[in-house]
Each structure stands twice: as structure tokens, then as C-alpha cells.
Amino acid sequence: MPKPQSFPIEKIYVPVKRKKEIKPQVVEEIAGSILxxxxxxxxxxxxxxDRFVLVEGLQRLEACKALGETTIVGIVVSAELAQQRTLLPEGPEADAVRDNMARLKKLRLEKEAAETSIGNLSKTEPERTRSARSARDNPGTAPSRASGPTPKKTLSEWITQQKRDGGRY
Structure with missing residues (x-):
């Protein structure tokens, strides 16, 4: 693993897209910590x-600039690793996105399980027998909806039902 070294701040280029990510409050907190x-x-x-391109550490770089530092401690990484880092972001924001995706996946799986169990409960044997008998005795009427597959719900409908029924969502 490469060792940290000191770099002149003026030789570090920050891509224009990255500059939009500067968060003044975070920079201020980091500057206080550095002090x-x-x-x-x-x-x-x-x-x-003849320069270096920032891969990671924008807030730290800005904090050092705000403190009037002329150098900053950094590690040189290869262009391939830099590309990987941009494809697979790290840090609290990326962790929050991953957590949110995992939570949504869990909700989807719970919803599918609930729909399956509701579908299975609505198709009890006596009810199926009743539906079949009703259709046989009254050939002009359609069988009840309970004997068919349950209609798909949207996520918001499912959440509303879970809240109404006191379930976890």
C-alpha cells in the first residue's frame, strides 16, 4: 500500500463536477477537527x-484551504483505482443509499410475502367449494372474485393497508 505523503495544495486539481459537492458546514467541521x-x-x-487530480477527500482539501494550509497529506492512487472509486462510491452518503436500497428490498419482499399469505388465506377449501357450488347452481353468474387471484397492489396501497391493519411495514 502506498504511503501518505505531502502534496502542495495548488498542484491539486478538483474536477468541476466535484466542486458542486462542497458542503460548507462539513468543511467547517473538518477544519475545526484539523485544528x-x-x-x-x-x-x-x-x-x-504536472498536477494531481483529486479522487477522494474534497471536504478535507477545502478545509485545509480554508485554514490557509499550503500542503495536504495524501496518497497517490492509480487511474484504475480512481475509476473504481468513482463507480463504487464510499462514505456516509453511499452507505445511506445502500441502506435505503436494502430497506426497499426488504419492504418489497415483505409485501410479496403478505400478498401470498393473503391470497392463500382467501382460498380456503370451504370458500372454494362455495364458489364452485354457486357457479354450478347459477350458471349465468360469474364466480366470486375471492376464488381468483388477488389483484396486485401498489406499494402505497400496501403501506396504507399495513398501517390500517396494524402491521409492520
Whole structure:
């Protein structure tokens, strides 16, 4: 693993798209932390001709700039690793997205399980027998809806039903 080294801040290029990600409150918090205990995590940069391109650590870089630092501790990574990092983001925001996706998947699976169990409960043997007898005795009438497959619900309908029934969603 490459060792951290000191880089001149003026030699670090921040891509224009990344500059939009600057969060002043986070920069202020990091600057306060750097003043108290120093820079704990190095930034990641990749070489690009006579400069370095920032891969990770935008808020830390901005905090050091705000403090008037001329250098920052960083690690040089390869362009391939830099590409991987952009495809697979890390950090609290990426973790929040992953957690949200996992929660949505769990909700979907719970919904499907609930629909299956509701469908199975509505097709009890006596009810099926009643429906068949009703259709046999009254040939002009359609069988009851309970004997057929349950209609699909939207997620919002399912959540509303769960709230009404006191279920977990």
C-alpha cells in the first residue's frame, strides 16, 4: 500500500463536477477537527501530467484551504483505482443509499410475502367449494372474485393497508 505523503495544495486539481459537492458546514467541521487533532485521513489523488487530480477527500482539501494550509497529506492512487472509486462510491452518503436500497428490498419482499399469505388465506377449501357450488347452481353468474387471484397492489396501497391493519411495514 502506498504511503501518505505531502502534496502542495495548488498542484491539486478538483474536477468541476466535484466542486458542486462542497458542503460548507462539513468543511467547517473538518477544519475545526484539523485544528484540534490534525489531518487524520489522507486524501486520494492520481497523477495527471504536472498536477494531481483529486479522487477522494474534497471536504478535507477545502478545509485545509480554508485554514490557509499550503500542503495536504495524501496518497497517490492509480487511474484504475480512481475509476473504481468513482463507480463504487464510499462514505456516509453511499452507505445511506445502500441502506435505503436494502430497506426497499426488504419492504418489497415483505409485501410479496403478505400478498401470498393473503391470497392463500382467501382460498380456503370451504370458500372454494362455495364458489364452485354457486357457479354450478347459477350458471349465468360469474364466480366470486375471492376464488381468483388477488389483484396486485401498489406499494402505497400496501403501506396504507399495513398501517390500517396494524402491521409492520
Amino acid at each position: 484540534e487533532i490534525g489531518q487524520q485521513a489522507p486524501i486520494l489523488v492520481r497523477p495527471d501530467e
